[in-house]
Amino acid sequence: MKMDFLGRHILIEYYDCDADILKDQKLIEQYMVETAKEMKATVVESVFHHFNPWGVSGAVVISESHLTIHTWPEFGYAAVDLFTCGDTINPWVGFDNLESKLKAKRSESMEVARGMKDKIRRYSNVDGPINFKPE
């Protein structure tokens, strides 16, 4: 069986990560941008913020959708989303990459199909081909 959709969205929970890494805004931004590139994504722009007393939140907008992260150093926990469109990118490369960079000892993930083409055809009344970017 095959399902046809615009994007793949991986929701990840990283547990028991290195707390010092999760506190470090610069490092988290660097790791997220590196991860985008290692997934073969095209980085458009990124925004990261350090919270007082700790924790980092940020997003990397890529031509193929986005990566986001929220960290809780005090719990060794990070919530990450990798949302990618198109067949040239593999979000699981990003999953492995960040698992190793954040030194997560345990990880869980869920994959959700975004923009199912059959639904777009039905609910948005689209005829013709549906592709994530114009050919």
Next chain:
Amino acid sequence: MKMDFLGRHILIEYYDCDADILKDQKLIEQYMVETAKEMKATVVESVFHHFNPWGVSGAVVISESHLTIHTWPEFGYAAVDLFTCGDTINPWVGFDNLESKLKAKRSESMEVARGMKDKIRRYSNVDGPINFKPE
């Protein structure tokens, strides 16, 4: 029954939206920031990008996590994520808000609990209270 977790993540598919709105980077950014505020979130920073020939991607980082959007005007379709932490924010206010602003004639959503406290306790070996921000 009750489940205890750090964040609520709503994944939304908006179908049959107004194509002119989905094309308009300024308007999409304005709507997303307004939606964050209407959800009672604290906006930290936002980043939006318009793609050639069309489509807008963007993220609003809030103190309580994030909002993201990716639009396909040619299909009347937008993929939105509303990820919020803490009890003072209701992401469903954002869902209704954007449904109306984007003039979506059909919407689908899925809610995912992020940072389940029992799992953080087990997998990150945390004792004591787990809250989304230090008390």
